[in-house]
Amino acid sequence: MTSKKWPEIALAAFDATVTSTPGLRPRPGQRATATLVAETLSSAALGKTEEGQPIPAPAIAVIQAGTGVGKSLAYSAPAIALALERGTRVLISTATVALQEQLVHKDLPALAAQLPTPFRYALAKGRGRFVCKLKLERLASSHAQEEIDDLLGDLAPVPAPISSAQQQVRLKLYTSMADALARSVWDGDRDSLETPPEPEVWGPIAAEGSSCTGRHCPAFGNCSYFERRKELVAAQVIVVNHDLLLSSLGARLLPELHSSLLILDEAHHLPATALSQFACSMDLSRLQWLDKLASRALRIGQLLEVAEIADIPTHTGGLRQHLGQLAQAISQEYGAALQAPASRFAPARARVPGGVLPETLLPPLAAVAEHASGLLEALRAIAKALRTAIKEQPDDAQQLAQLYAQLGSLAPRLEAVYATTELLQYQPSTPGAAPAAKWFSQEMDGEFIALSAHASPLLPGSTLRQQLWSQVRGAVLTSATLTSGGGFDFFLREAGLADLPQVQTLEVESPFRYAEQGRLIAHHTRADPREAAAFTQEMVHALLHDLAQVQAGALVLFTSREQMRQAVDALPSHLLHQVLVQNTLPRASLLATHRERVQAGQVSIIFGMQSFGEGLDLPGDLCASLFITKLPFAPPDDPVGEARADWLRSSGRNPFNDLVVPATAIRLAQWMGRAIRTEHDHAQVVCYDRRLLQTSYGQQLCKSLPPFAIEKRFSPH
Numbered sequence: 001m002t003s004k005k006w007p008e009i010a011l012a013a014f015d016a017t018v019t020s021t022p023g024l025r026p027r028p029g030q031r032a033t034a035t036l037v038a039e040t041l042s043s044a045a046l047g048k049t050e051e052g053q054p055i056p057a058p059a060i061a062v063i064q065a066g067t068g069v070g071k072s073l074a075y076s077a078p079a080i081a082l083a084l085e086r087g088t089r090v091l092i093s094t095a096t097v098a099l100q101e102q103l104v105h106k107d108l109p110a111l112a113a114q115l116p117t118p119f120r121y122a123l124a125k126g127r128g129r130f131v132c133k134l135k136l137e138r139l140a141s142s143h144a145q146e147e148i149d150d151l152l153g154d155l156a157p158v159p160a161p162i163s164s165a166q167q168q169v170r171l172k173l174y175t176s177m178a179d180a181l182a183r184s185v186w187d188g189d190r191d192s193l194e195t196p197p198e199p200e201v202w203g204p205i206a207a208e209g210s211s212c213t214g215r216h217c218p219a220f221g222n223c224s225y226f227e228r229r230k231e232l233v234a235a236q237v238i239v240v241n242h243d244l245l246l247s248s249l250g251a252r253l254l255p256e257l258h259s260s261l262l263i264l265d266e267a268h269h270l271p272a273t274a275l276s277q278f279a280c281s282m283d284l285s286r287l288q289w290l291d292k293l294a295s296r297a298l299r300i301g302q303l304l305e306v307a308e309i310a311d312i313p314t315h316t317g318g319l320r321q322h323l324g325q326l327a328q329a330i331s332q333e334y335g336a337a338l339q340a341p342a343s344r345f346a347p348a349r350a351r352v353p354g355g356v357l358p359e360t361l362l363p364p365l366a367a368v369a370e371h372a373s374g375l376l377e378a379l380r381a382i383a384k385a386l387r388t389a390i391k392e393q394p395d396d397a398q399q400l401a402q403l404y405a406q407l408g409s410l411a412p413r414l415e416a417v418y419a420t421t422e423l424l425q426y427q428p429s430t431p432g433a434a435p436a437a438k439w440f441s442q443e444m445d446g447e448f449i450a451l452s453a454h455a456s457p458l459l460p461g462s463t464l465r466q467q468l469w470s471q472v473r474g475a476v477l478t479s480a481t482l483t484s485g486g487g488f489d490f491f492l493r494e495a496g497l498a499d500l501p502q503v504q505t506l507e508v509e510s511p512f513r514y515a516e517q518g519r520l521i522a523h524h525t526r527a528d529p530r531e532a533a534a535f536t537q538e539m540v541h542a543l544l545h546d547l548a549q550v551q552a553g554a555l556v557l558f559t560s561r562e563q564m565r566q567a568v569d570a571l572p573s574h575l576l577h578q579v580l581v582q583n584t585l586p587r588a589s590l591l592a593t594h595r596e597r598v599q600a601g602q603v604s605i606i607f608g609m610q611s612f613g614e615g616l617d618l619p620g621d622l623c624a625s626l627f628i629t630k631l632p633f634a635p636p637d638d639p640v641g642e643a644r645a646d647w648l649r650s651s652g653r654n655p656f657n658d659l660v661v662p663a664t665a666i667r668l669a670q671w672m673g674r675a676i677r678t679e680h681d682h683a684q685v686v687c688y689d690r691r692l693l694q695t696s697y698g699q700q701l702c703k704s705l706p707p708f709a710i711e712k713r714f715s716p717h
């Protein structure tokens with residue numbers, strides 16, 4: 001049921017917050033955003049649909065709000081007021097940790113101080129970020145070397161040998177963590193440790209779902225993860241990230257989407273997140289885990305007298321045999337391509353054209369899927385018996401829960417085998433529909449040749465339609481960069497919203513005076529940017545000349561590691577000590593050093609790649625100069641991108657115009673967005689890629705950029 005008053009209530013909360021917050025002043029763009037948020041979320045038909053009833057179309061607003069609009073207040077104030085009025089909750093999903101932290105530590109506390117009705121908010125994190133008390137206690141108290149080796153070995157396909165000295169260090173660390181947990185001086189959250197452990201140390205003690213019996217676990221009452229979940233249950237506003245949002249669909253970690261109001265900030269990341277979330281892969285050559293899983297399953301199944309274990313030897317043998325046959329068939333079909341690495345940093349790869357697998361692969365693939373499914377069934381029966389036994393034999397609960405964890409730590413690999421074989425076998429049933437992207441990769445892992453199979457959905461839009469929008473009733477998607485070539489079409493297609501009936505779009509200009517505040521110098525090199533070697537040489541020469549003029553903070557964005565390496569190698573000594581290179585320091589330390597230097601009046605220049613082109617807030621002198629070394633096209637060795645391009649070509653479309661240019665426009669607008677962060681900033685941007693002004697697609701890219709004053713500059717002859 002909808003109420004005519006809801007939009008008014010939502011908007012009144014926004015207006016009151018703006019009026020009562022010192023330092024805020026009314027901004028028309030921000031109010032326009034708040035108005036659409038209020039109207040859209042008010043019209044959402046929340047609630048579970050009765051069986052047989054049609055699912056209502058979601059009410060969705062897609063809002064591009066330029067930098068400085070103040071969009072987090074524009075969506076959170078009306079959405080939260082409305083949720084409180086409607087007795088429901090708001091989920092705010094972001095792409096970056098930086099924005100999550102801003103929301104949880106700054107924006108939401110400020111809003112909570114202003115809104116008349118109190119509300120609680122909480123940050124949802126993946127369960128793998130919390131410690132499993134049961135596993136930690138086992139490792140901390142275990143002095144049997146084999147037991148520790150066994151547990152640690154579950155995580156790697158081929159466990160790397162570690163010295164007994166390293167083992168002792170780990171054991172000491174686990175013991176001190178268990179002690180800190182017992183004394184309540186640590187809350188079990190990996191992020192709250194002073195020095196977060198390396199993945200190989202954290203992995204064996206992480207609270208993964210597959211190894212957890214939940215309320216049956218004897219440590220459930222003191223479990224860090226479930227304690228945090230209680231906070232989520234009590235919160236009216238939950239901040240989450242896109243990965244966790246998509247991976248939790250159907251997992252009951254977050255509130256039901258059909259009864260919540262959903263905000264997706266940094267929404268331009270949603271399509272890529274969807275593709276990576278629903279992609280899967282399996283290892284075809286390192287199968288030690290399979291025997292280990294089978295022997296554990298047999299041992300535990302015998303103990304509990306589970307009848308289904310009778311099939312385990314057949315399925316394990318079948319899996320080994322057919323995975324071997326599959327690997328052999330792949331090597332025969334794609335041997336040559338799998339010998340040649342894609343680049344210095346990537347394994348050799350062979351993509352399946354059109355997603356149509358050679359006939360020789362089909363029988364072993366079907367057999368692998370069948371045996372994986374059979375073995376999964378047996379594991380499910382054992383897991384069920386374990387849960388029952390824990391309930392019925394509380395005295396043995398500790399030991400039984402440990403057995404569950406042993407089984408659960410390897411089960412995800414079997415699930416990955418099943419999911420990958422299913423997607424590899426997928427063929428569209430309707431003509432013209434998109435196939436799946438399928439590819440194989442091979443690399444050396446020590447002495448082993450590791451062959452893997454991969455599959456991914458091709459179109460993020462259809463995946464999001466099926467998995468996300470089918471459950472959502474009301475949502476707002478927002479970002480500073482959603483349009484490309486001046487329209488929303490590309491984003492709506494990518495996000496699966498193009499044909500939904502209740503989708504409204506709004507573009508809100510930034511309040512900044514870009515033409516006065518920013519200058520874009522389009523540098524025209526003699527070398528063609530497509531000729532990597534000659535271009536990089538000339539670009540680096542021009543860049544070094546420009547860097548010598550920098551007076552405060554600067555950011556240089558590169559499109560590849562190799563390009564950045566060449567620029568670093570060419571730095572003269574007087575510049576070398578002013579440059580901070582991505583990955584040579586943890587990101588937070590690098591940014592802190594940059595701030596300190598600039599605040600002390602020194603020159604500081606950050607060299608970074610794609611991840612530094614987004615979400616980095618460097619106002620004022622921290623980024624008075626921005627250098628874009630080349631247009632940020634997607635990496636050429638992305639198999640899903642290649643498969644999409646192939647499919648578009650086969651459907652008579654032009655992948656460059658339909659996919660590459662619009663995606664690059666969004667990326668470039670993000671990069672340019674690093675330059676001006678407040679209405680007092682002034683910045684100069686230099687782009688060394690002459691294609692920006694010289695080509696017709698460059699003109700398309702320009703339409704998505706802030707309207708800086710543009711100057712042309714030529715390399716000297």
Ligand code: SF4
Pocket residue numbers: 131132133134135207208211212213214215217218219220223224225226401
């Ligand atoms: S409830 Fe689950 S995550 Fe928590 S301690 Fe027990 S097994 Fe570990």
